[in-house]
Amino acid sequence: MIYKKSHTALLIISNTITIIPYLYFLSLSKEQSLSAALAFALFYTFRMTGVFFLQTLTALFAPSLLAASVLIGGAGALVGILSTWWSAALLPAASLLGISASWLPPADLMVRQKVKLTEQPLKNDWKEALFFLFVLLFALRLPDDLQGIGLFGSYFALFVLAAKSSQTFNNLPKRPLMQRNQLFNKQFLLYFFFFLLLFGLRAARLIKSNALFEWAITGFLFLFALLLITLTKRSRSWKQPLHLNVLTFIRGVIGNFLFLFGSVYVTGRLGAQALSTHVYLPYALGLFGAMFLGGKLAHRLEKQLVPTYLLGLMAGVLLFSSDTLIPISLFVISFFNAGLNQWLTKQYSTAKPDAIEQQSLAKYATQSKGSLVHQFLLMTLLFVILRFEHQPLAFLFQLSGTTATNQTSRIQSFLVPAKWGSIAGVLCLLVGGLVVFRRNRKEK
Template sequence: MKQNIQFIGNTMLSIISSTVIVLPFMIFLNWGSSHTVIAILPFVIFYTFRTTGIFFIRGIKTELNSYTLLKLAIYCGFLGSIFGLLGVVFPDLELVSGLFLGLSAAWLPMANNTIKRYRVENDIVGSKNIGIIVLFLVLLGIVFMLSDKYSFVLFFSIYGFMYFLSLSALVNIKNYEVKAHDLEGYSYKYLVLFFVLFVLVFLLRSSRLLLNTFQFDYFVYGMFFLVLCVLILMAFSRNRPQRRVPGDLSYMTVLNGALGNYLFLFSSLYAAGYYGHSQLIVKFYLPYVLGIMVAPKVGSLSKGKIKEFALIGMTGGLILLLFTPLFTIGILILSTFKSVFNGWLTDKYVSQNELPRDKRIWVKYTIQSLGSIIHQFILMIIGSLLVFENHSSIKNFFVITSQKIPTVESRALMTNWNGIATGILLIALIIYGLGSTIRLKEK
């Protein structure tokens, strides 16, 4: 009986770890469709904490290890689901739900990845049932097709139930111990970075949803000020963050974060702007989740050359995404090979002996979070410049990217925007490929 409960807990934890970024994002985005302050704040708070929470946990004085952080993330997710359910009746509580689920989304995947490695190294059973995973994913997909009222109630009920069951997955690793040298000290630099990025991301997301051009202006000024400060620090300081991580690994981690932002945030925005919000499930959600599910099987076909296999696959997926009729197939391929590449990248960080053992994957998530945030900042600047080129306004840009039904104008913007966004990532992948070839020849 005890093993069955742990088996179910492992399955639930696996589902949550794979979906905690995308599903609450979509449910809170639906909640904020009325574009009022009360409606959009839960989404903005969720998204902001989700993208910056890693800097907060590494910037405060704490002795949390991956096991205690995973447990805390599960509790946060459970509380977030409860407050989300209560928020259907008392809307103000959705803000609290967004906060807790945002922290869970920031901490749970990276802590769970560390614990999964611990399970493998210590032969601790952590099996899961693929059939149950498919069942719950289909069930959650159906939930999003219902009317908003039923969708909110069922989503938070199911997600809260999943969080509750996932606690049983931690029973057989409660003796997880970390030696002092396998932890790391806190750094106020991360805390400062958390506050700065929190404000910038908050301004960016809220300005678009509230159609507020003044907030967007503050975001632009703040972003350029941040870039200036970073350049000055790089010029005069040798004590740079993550200096123990090899340069090529840092580059690929930043690119991994940018690809994640492109795949999840920009692609969903593109699908909504070109096909309409009603097509998000079919055009984006299903291929995105299916790609994550089949990635382990696809990765096993690499014959030992996982990195090269993943890079070729991601390049192919990006090329397909340049052609609108092939968008869904491109999402599926990019999601699959991005997941394969992410697994390889995690393995590389686990083997970085210069980093504290318990925090190696934390470092990976920190760097890729920076890549994701920088990428979304760049994309929003590009999008606004495209609108200016057509002699339109920032407010019109917000309207175009927020409407539920696509128009000729929104499709034209998304097509041009997608060409530039995809082109940037293709160039970044080619640069890395050329660099790797040159290094091999030098050896």
């Protein structure tokens, strides 16, 4: 079986592949070259929308999906190594790693749940995990000319080790990876439109195209309105209870608020040099804190666990209102959001063995929808503020390179209302989630 030997390499990959390559491709995109900008846009778009493609399938086999994710990720890392000498290889590397980042975490979750049902042990060597994590973080700190080969080489070694130590390619079922009844069903169209809109939005910001940015925002608002109009009808076919869908959606929104808006705001107010101390470090500490303390918190609070998570998230979002408290705010948000994810994973893992694949996909897809909706609404809010302040759209494109010392007044007029609008919107969503959860508890 898959986890007979060691799960450590897969643990590190599934918990870092959505973040560390993101930071690397983001740093490359600041070079202002077209290939670097498109590489980041491709990685991010495939990472965020790949799970929607999996939902178009009528049958999905977890071991085969995990093997495919490892194979695609390993190929992406290998091509990424070649990009050090051949820049054109950066685009396929970004695409392959983006697909792997989208598929591997849910595939790993599916297989771990199946392994638990068969009572086979999961082995994680935490010392080995910390070593691998240190290697990846060290690769990010290498000089620019060595960073790519260091990072891609580390991931390639991890993918090879994951395939070997976890026996990923052993005992695969003799049936296809995935099956589809029809080519163009509703989920595929949703995936296709989200892919185009998100790629357009990201590419527009990187290549500084006003027309493409406005097209992406307009297209999203149209799609968002259509989804809202049909929400009542679609909710009747939901396989998950309302409170579970709402809380999963909220987790996606919070994750995007923490990482995307947190990065934009900190960069604009304090400069890009503050990202490590004000965003990335609090984010990582919150994740590790939840990993080690989440079980104890769940044991002590029990029935009050979810309300505590939501109230903790509210407190963290409120702390974001003070610039001096931003690191504490993002640590608190990261901690409680990771704790909420642990609780959600347990809720989805109660599925029957034959429903594990679709349950896991539902969780990741709903989270992605929350993240995408927040991202587009945030960009729409920033767009409206720019128009209200009579600022050119180019100011939004240049924000990532702005510091708090050279354009303070413009940043104040732009980011302060965006901050309060974001805080108000997220707080309303959290209050709504708490109300829905308490109502579900009363009905029981």
